[in-house]
Amino acid sequence: MKYVKLASHFLTTNLLKLLLILVIAVIVIEASQMNLDHIHQLRLQLCYNLVSVITSSAILVLASTIYIMTRPKxxxxxxxxxxxxxxxxxxxxxxxxxxxxxxGAFDESSLEFQHKILERSGLGEQTYLPEAMHFIPPRLSMAAAREEAEQVIFGALDNLFANTNVNPKDIGIVVMNSSLFNPIPSLSSMIVNKYKLRGSIKSYNLGGMGCxxxxxxVDLAKDLLQVQKNTYAVVVSTENITKNGYLGNKKxxxxxxxxxxxxxxxVLLSNKSSDMCRAKYKLVHIVRNHMGSNDRAYRCAYQEEDDAGKAGVSxxxxxxxxxxxxxxxxxxxLLGPLVLPISDQLLFIATVLANKLFNAKVNPYxxxxxLVFDHxxxxxxxxxVIDELEKNLKLLPVHVEASRMTLHRFGNTSxxxxxxxxxxxEAKGRIQKGNRVWQIALGxxxxxxxxxWEALRKAxxxxxxxxxxxxxxxxxQTVL
Structure with a gap:
C-alpha cells in the first residue's frame, strides 16, 4: 500500500512532465521514419509549436492559479x-x-394609545417579554438585562451546537449584533467566556445598527470566511428589552x-467544502444600501430623550x-442586476429613460x-412594514405568510x-432543493x-x- 501511495503521488505531481515526454517520444519515433528534409522541416515546426504550446500552457496555468486563488470561497x-x-x-x-x-409611568391617554397600537399591530396573544418586565415595578437593572441576554443567546447557541454536533472550540469567528444593549465586556466576549472559545477567535460586536x-x-462573517481557511463562523442576533422599555408619554x-x-x-456558517454535504443552504448574494446621507431617513428611527428626560426610540x-x-x-x-433576467432589466431601464428623457410619467417597472425567488x-x-413591502413587490398573501405569522406568534424580535x-x-415543508430564499431586513x-440563499436539499x-x-x-387570520 505504501508503494501504491508513492506511485500515485509521483504520477499526480509529475503528470504534465510525463505527458510532455510521451508526446516528444512519439514525435521522435515518427520522425525517424522520414527522410532528412522532412526531419529538418519537422524540427523547425516542432520548435515553433513547442514554444507555442509551452507559452500557452504557462499562461493557462497562471490564469487558473490566479482564478483559484482569488475566486470567492x-x-x-x-x-x-x-x-x-x-x-x-x-x-x-x-x-x-x-x-x-x-x-405608574403612563397617563390614561398613553395607555389607551398603546392598547390601540396592540390591537392593530398584528401581534398575537402569546408573544414574550423578559422576566424583568413581569415585575411591578419592572426590574430595569443592568443585572436583569444581562440575565435576559444570557438566556436568549445561550439558549440559541446551546441548541445550535447540539443540532450540528460542532465543538465550540472549532469556531473561528463570532459576530454578535445587538443594537441597544452593549455592556462591558461585550456580548461577543460573553459568548467566548461561556463556551471557552480558543484564544485566536476573531470576535466582533455590532451595536446601534437596528433591525x-x-x-x-452575515455579510461581515462572509468576508471573514474569505480570508480564514477551513473554519466555522457563528452569527448571533438579538435585541434586549429589559433596559430599553420606554417609560414616558410621548406617542x-x-x-x-x-x-x-x-x-x-x-447561525452556523462554514467555508469547508466538506460541509456542503450536510449544509441546508448556500449563500448566493448579499446586497446592502444605506440612506444615512438623507437627514429625514437618518432620523426616522432615532434614540433620544423626551421632554421629561425619559429615553426611548422615536x-x-x-x-x-x-x-x-x-x-x-x-x-x-443593486439586487436586480444580480438576479433578474435581461428582459426585466431592459424594461426597468426603458421606463427610467422614458421618465428622464421624455417626461413620460410612466410608473417605474x-x-x-x-419568478426569481421561491420564498x-x-x-x-x-x-x-409587511403591508408596504407586499404592495411594493406585488406579492401574494402566501409570500408574506411567514412574516405575518412570525409577527403574530413572536412579535418584532428585531x-x-x-x-x-x-x-x-421549513416547518410547513415548503423548501425544496434548489429553491431560493430572499431575506429582507430594514433598519x-x-x-x-x-x-x-439557495437550498441544497429539502430543508x-x-x-x-x-x-x-x-x-x-x-x-x-390576523387583524386587517
Missing part, C-alpha cells in the same frame, strides 16, 4: 437556531396594559413598547415612505420577483425575525439589506424549532 449555512422563551414569559394584551398601568443588523453580521416613542418582544437567533411618521424608497433602491439598482422572509417589523420566518417556512440609519425543521409545538395552528 463558497459559504454554507450548516444550520441555525431560534430561541423560544419559556411559557411563563408570555404577555397577552390585557396583561400588558395592566402591567403598564401599575407601573437590519443580522444581515450586516412616537410608545410604539416600540407595543411591538418589540424577546427573541434571538444563532419612530417618525415618514418611516414607511422612507422604507419604500430604501427597498426600491435595494431591489432595482417593478420586476416580477416571484420571502420580510422583517416582521410590524403590520405596516434582527432575528427573518430566521423565525425561515423556520416557519435604522436608514438601511435596507438583502441576503439570498426540514431542525430539532427544537420555535414552531415545533404550534405550527399545526398556523396560518391564522
Amino acid at each position: 463558497s459559504v454554507y449555512l450548516v444550520d441555525y437556531s431560534c430561541y423560544k422563551p419559556p411559557n411563563n414569559l408570555k404577555m397577552n394584551y390585557q396583561k400588558f396594559i395592566n402591567q403598564s398601568r401599575l407601573t 437590519s443588523a443580522g444581515v450586516i453580521a 412616537s416613542m410608545l410604539v416600540q413598547n407595543c411591538l418589540f418582544r424577546v427573541g434571538g437567533s444563532a 419612530l417618525s411618521k415618514e418611516l414607511m415612505a422612507i422604507a419604500g424608497v430604501a427597498l426600491k433602491t435595494n431591489i432595482t439598482a 417593478i420586476p416580477n420577483f416571484k 420571502f422572509c420580510i422583517h416582521a417589523g410590524g403590520r405596516s 434582527s432575528s425575525s427573518i430566521w423565525y420566518e425561515l423556520a416557519y417556512t 435604522s440609519g436608514f438601511k435596507c439589506n438583502s441576503v439570498v 426540514k425543521p431542525s430539532p427544537s424549532s420555535p414552531w415545533e409545538d404550534c405550527i399545526h395552528r398556523y396560518p391564522v
Whole structure:
C-alpha cells in the first residue's frame, strides 16, 4: 500500500512532465521514419509549436492559479437556531396594559394609545417579554438585562451546537449584533467566556445598527470566511428589552413598547467544502444600501430623550415612505442586476429613460420577483412594514405568510425575525432543493439589506424549532 501511495503521488505531481515526454517520444519515433528534409522541416515546426504550446500552457496555468486563488470561497449555512422563551414569559394584551398601568409611568391617554397600537399591530396573544418586565415595578437593572441576554443567546447557541454536533472550540469567528444593549465586556466576549472559545477567535460586536443588523453580521462573517481557511463562523442576533422599555408619554416613542418582544437567533456558517454535504443552504448574494446621507431617513428611527428626560426610540411618521424608497433602491439598482433576467432589466431601464428623457410619467417597472425567488422572509417589523413591502413587490398573501405569522406568534424580535420566518417556512415543508430564499431586513440609519440563499436539499425543521409545538395552528387570520 505504501508503494501504491508513492506511485500515485509521483504520477499526480509529475503528470504534465510525463505527458510532455510521451508526446516528444512519439514525435521522435515518427520522425525517424522520414527522410532528412522532412526531419529538418519537422524540427523547425516542432520548435515553433513547442514554444507555442509551452507559452500557452504557462499562461493557462497562471490564469487558473490566479482564478483559484482569488475566486470567492463558497459559504454554507450548516444550520441555525431560534430561541423560544419559556411559557411563563408570555404577555397577552390585557396583561400588558395592566402591567403598564401599575407601573405608574403612563397617563390614561398613553395607555389607551398603546392598547390601540396592540390591537392593530398584528401581534398575537402569546408573544414574550423578559422576566424583568413581569415585575411591578419592572426590574430595569443592568443585572436583569444581562440575565435576559444570557438566556436568549445561550439558549440559541446551546441548541445550535447540539443540532450540528460542532465543538465550540472549532469556531473561528463570532459576530454578535445587538443594537441597544452593549455592556462591558461585550456580548461577543460573553459568548467566548461561556463556551471557552480558543484564544485566536476573531470576535466582533455590532451595536446601534437596528433591525437590519443580522444581515450586516452575515455579510461581515462572509468576508471573514474569505480570508480564514477551513473554519466555522457563528452569527448571533438579538435585541434586549429589559433596559430599553420606554417609560414616558410621548406617542412616537410608545410604539416600540407595543411591538418589540424577546427573541434571538444563532447561525452556523462554514467555508469547508466538506460541509456542503450536510449544509441546508448556500449563500448566493448579499446586497446592502444605506440612506444615512438623507437627514429625514437618518432620523426616522432615532434614540433620544423626551421632554421629561425619559429615553426611548422615536419612530417618525415618514418611516414607511422612507422604507419604500430604501427597498426600491435595494431591489432595482443593486439586487436586480444580480438576479433578474435581461428582459426585466431592459424594461426597468426603458421606463427610467422614458421618465428622464421624455417626461413620460410612466410608473417605474417593478420586476416580477416571484419568478426569481421561491420564498420571502420580510422583517416582521410590524403590520405596516409587511403591508408596504407586499404592495411594493406585488406579492401574494402566501409570500408574506411567514412574516405575518412570525409577527403574530413572536412579535418584532428585531434582527432575528427573518430566521423565525425561515423556520416557519421549513416547518410547513415548503423548501425544496434548489429553491431560493430572499431575506429582507430594514433598519435604522436608514438601511435596507438583502441576503439570498439557495437550498441544497429539502430543508426540514431542525430539532427544537420555535414552531415545533404550534405550527399545526398556523396560518391564522390576523387583524386587517
